[in-house]
Amino acid sequence: EVQLVESGGGLVQPGGSLRLSCAASGFTFSSYDMHWVRQTTGKGLEWVSAIGTAGDTYYPGSVKGRFTISRENAKNSLYLQMNSLRAGDTAVYYCARGGGSYGSYYMDVWGKGTTVTVSS
Amino acid sequence: SYVLTQPPSVSVAPGKTARITCGGNNIGSKSVHWYQQKPGQAPVLVIYYDSDRPSGIPERFSGSNSGNTATLTISRVEAGDEADYYCQVWDSSSDHLFGGGTKLTVL
Numbered sequence: 166e167v168q169l170v171e172s173g174g175g176l177v178q179p180g181g182s183l184r185l186s187c188a189a190s191g192f193t194f195s196s197y198d199m200h201w202v203r204q205t206t207g208k209g210l211e212w213v214s215a216i217g218t219a220g221d222t223y224y225p226g227s228v229k230g231r232f233t234i235s236r237e238n239a240k241n242s243l244y245l246q247m248n249s250l251r252a253g254d255t256a257v258y259y260c261a262r263g264g265g266s267y268g269s270y271y272m273d274v275w276g277k278g279t280t281v282t283v284s285s
Numbered sequence: 286s287y288v289l290t291q292p293p294s295v296s297v298a299p300g301k302t303a304r305i306t307c308g309g310n311n312i313g314s315k316s317v318h319w320y321q322q323k324p325g326q327a328p329v330l331v332i333y334y335d336s337d338r339p340s341g342i343p344e345r346f347s348g349s350n351s352g353n354t355a356t357l358t359i360s361r362v363e364a365g366d367e368a369d370y371y372c373q374v375w376d377s378s379s380d381h382l383f384g385g386g387t388k389l390t391v392l
Contacts, residue, residue, distance in 0.1 A: 200381070202328075210320075210328065210371055212381035225380055259327055269316035269334060270375045275327040 167191035167274050169260045174279030181250050185279060187243040187260030192274075195238040198263030200272055201245045203256035203281075211256075214245060215263065228254075250283045257281075287376040289384035296390045297362050305387045307355040307372030315374045317355040319348060322386075323368045331370075332357060359389070367391045 173185040201213040214234040215223045222234050233246040257280050261272035290308040297303040317335050320328040330339050332348040345360045359366055372384040
């Protein structure tokens with residue numbers, strides 16, 4: 166069974182750091198792009214970062230310079246290092262498997278998410 | 286930057302057809318993907334490449350995309366289809382972009 170399981174969420178003070186992890190199973194992890202997507206309470210989905218099979222990374226302006234996505238193929242694991250956290254980063258963070266091709270990317274498998282709360 | 290516009294809510298009676306729209310400038314030139322999210326659950330891909338269905342998604346779910354509007358159509362709506370639905374595209378200026386979501390209510 167294809168599965169993604171996130172961990173590492175929690176309560177952190179503004180300005181603090183947190184590292185999220187995502188354990189993948191049931192597919193050849195190294196062959197897929199991977200994403201982090203977040204969702205604030207009662208709000209919509211926001212793409213946070215992506216990493217390609219070659220280790221190339223991508224971020225939206227809202228997190229660029231503060232968040233770092235990485236992967237460890239030998240451990241079938243995806244990570245998100247989050248620094249300089251703000252209240253606006255409070256959300257459920259989902260790990261998702263990437264699909265599609267250039268210009269037509271989608272996310273075909275999602276984890277259940279891990280909750281990050283930034284508050285003093 | 287590119288913007289996707291969805292109606293906040295759509296209501297439909299059981300057994301009828303629900304249509305959820307996703308508007309964007311010349312969205313017909315892009316590939317649109319749709320996700321279903323039930324309360325307390327992660328999103329699930331229900332349509333990709335405008336109209337393709339992943340395995341396990343009922344044939345009642347279909348999609349179309351032309352001009353400035355993409356549409357997710359759910360035929361013979363069931364109570365279990367009640368959920369939030371999000372459209373998504375990739376755009377060179379906005380990267381991976383989601384619409385604001387539409388809450389489907391089954392009356």
